[in-house]
Amino acid sequence: MKYELSSKNLLIASPDNTPATKDKELIPLSSILYPSYSIDSNNWVKLVELPSLYSCDEALLLCQISEDEWSAWIPDHGEAVLNSKQFCY
Structure with a gap:
């Protein structure tokens, strides 16, 4: 091409x-x-900031709570509510 x-x-x-x-x-x-990306549940995302010193740097999105918030599971940390500014995909 x-x-x-x-x-x-x-x-x-x-x-x-x-x-x-x-x-x-x-x-x-x-x-x-400026490609458009859609965020879906059951996808792994990269965390911008770690919730604890020993947690993983990725999270599994479980479900969307609001326009900007997601319920997520972070290995070695547990379940957390993430703002969409706290992760990248």
């Missing part, structure tokens, strides 16, 4: 061996710079 940036903030993807105007796919640049 060959990639080039257009003047309208679109990434143009085309196969290597095709003419420049044939078989192009336009990809909005914002979807590449």
Whole structure:
């Protein structure tokens, strides 16, 4: 694949061996710079800050409590309520 940036903030993807105007796919640049992720229960996430010195640095999301809060299980610590700012995925 060959990639080039257009003047309208679109990434143009085309196969290597095709003419420049044939078989192009336009990809909005914002979807590449800011991909959307969905958080689901039963997924492991990386903790930004450890709840204790001996706990694991990952947590298993159990269920969503509110828009920004999740019930999670942290190995070597137990169950905890995490704010979405306390983990990354």
